[in-house]
Amino acid sequence: MSQQSPNKGASVHSAVLDQAIAAHRSGNMSEAERAYTTILRGSKTHPVALHMLGLLHAQRGNFADAEPLLKKAARVNPGDPHVLFNYANVLRALGKADDALAWLSKTIALSPNFADAHLNRGAILIARRELREAIAEFDRAIAIAPSSAAFANRGSAYQQLGQLDEAHDSYTRAVELAPSNPEYHFALSEVLVQIGRHDEAIGALERTVALDRAFPFALSKLVAAKRTRADWRGFEREQAALDEAVGSGVPVDPFTFFHASSSPALQLTCARTYVANVAPERGGVIPRTPSPHSRLRVAYLSADFRNHATANLMAGLFEAHDRTRFDVSAISYEPDDRSEMRNRLKAAFERFEDVSQLADEDVVKLIRQLDIEVLVDLGGFTAGARPKILARRAAPIQVNYLGFPGTMGASYIDYIVADRIVIPEEEQKYYTEKVIYLPDSYQATDAKRPIPSIAPARSEVGLADDAFVYCAFNRASKITPPLFDIWMRLLTKTAGSVLWLLDGDPIARENLKREAVVRGIAAERLVFAPHVSAGEHLARHRLADLYLDTLPYNAHTAASDALWAGLPVVTCLGTAFAGRVAASLLNAVGLPELVTRSLDEYESLALRLAHDSELRAALKSRLASHRTTWPLFDTARMTRHVEKAFDEMWRRHCAGEAPASFAV
Known part of the structure; x- marks a missing residue:
């Protein structure tokens, strides 16, 4: 003025x-x-x-x-x-x-x-x-x-x-x-992030936080940037600052916080603050009076209908939907990456709407014009997500599923799909959504994923033929100093062993090597796997001996990949959804003994398996058998359970009942 x-x-x-x-x-x-x-x-x-x-x-x-x-x-x-x-x-x-x-x-x-x-x-x-x-x-x-x-x-x-x-x-x-x-x-x-000048971006974020510790999202973006590069200077101080910021109502990116937090109570606070600042509710419930003979109209909303982890898990489920009872659409708000997966997904849906060029309000109009009754959000608050579409109440029932492992803290999200491991009943109070309990694991899998019959030779990927290979194909942002301490102790106690990690940011690679040397481990004992196609990535798991999970944010798709490829996964049960996913997968594939309850137990079990080749062989044999007989990789079974959940949600809505937690 x-x-x-x-x-x-x-x-x-x-x-x-x-x-x-x-x-x-x-x-x-x-x-x-x-x-x-x-x-x-x-x-x-x-x-x-x-x-x-x-x-x-x-x-x-x-x-x-x-x-x-x-x-x-x-x-x-x-x-x-x-x-x-x-x-x-x-x-x-x-x-x-x-x-x-x-x-x-x-x-x-x-x-x-x-x-x-x-x-x-x-x-x-x-x-x-x-x-x-x-x-x-x-x-x-x-x-x-x-x-x-x-x-x-x-x-x-x-x-x-x-x-x-x-x-x-x-x-x-x-x-x-x-x-x-x-x-x-x-x-x-x-x-600066967008043009790839990450060091300068970190400097700009540090200046932002120095000027205003409560500046919205600055601290969480700084933490995310540093952890993506395995830059652990100030790790404990930054962790305490994140918890303090969330507790005092400072807006923090929930997806970053879920990577750092073990507290479902603080995660709920974080999500609610985010919603209040970024995507507050803007619309009321839309009533529907369906024809008794009509198919239920379901739409999946995502940025990840492309060559992405979410698509790799969900493609088989999309294809397996019963089209006599369900009319299934895709609402895609990221541009076409022209991948094989994108083409497969386009064929999997009756209707594939590319809304990447539409404003949020126009996407809402489209969803309402399609008369969608159940809208399943696969992104939550992950990168590229558009929660303002949901905030306008685009459909009468809105569901949080798969992509965002925790509560969205929003009144306009009615349900979250889970299982009794990732959300124990006593922890429902930390979720604004009502919980749908699937009987096996909440995580969808695609039993059609091919694995090349011939894996590369170890020498082709930088592994010695006689090495014991600990594998941890997780993003660097999931690796924490306490976990890395354990991994380095395992290398110390396992002669001839190496740690096989994903290669991404070259700065992260050098930082991890430096951290290994600080802990007395030669940098050469960290081997980095470059990006390859999905099939080649699955195949190279066969060269590893044991998969080591992360905490407080587990391997999710990465753990599913390992198990599908026949590689046993050792995990530690966390205290929030993101840290309990691998336990859910292992129970659904019949290997609950690989779920530990403390980091000490996790370290002990990993070391015992490394030193007991017969036990490892027995585990791999059981996993090979269970892959085709246990529920985890039964895509048709999972699809029927999800459909039963949709039916019950809709029954409740049509009966005028409020959303409520239930088990399939």
């Missing part, structure tokens, strides 16, 4: 108006309001009193009260650009974007060098995704009066256009002009 002093005519030089303006400027709003009101009782069209009282209401956030006052002020005094500017800003705050743009244009017509008017027009145009037009307005504002806000907004527009170098330059100028503003350092960090 513009607070420039009004031009005063002879009638304005009253003691009351001077007193009102003085009180307004000093922050004594109540006294100012009384004085402006007194003036307007005597003169209902007093231009200055109308303007200043409207501005006062706007500054308080009472935009509905401000609008009629500023509208009248603009009509009485149409030649004052500050009056028109403030009226436009109130219209913008009330969501009247077209009107706001029109009044800002009038402001600029009166005062072409009004930089803030150009700036605010640009901000409205960004919200409308008219990005080129927005940039033109920011350029005009910068030419008149360079400001950090104009550069930052221009950076946002360029970033959304994918012009990352231009976005970086604009954000850099914003930081130079306002180095104490944490918002600009944070925005710069985002684009």
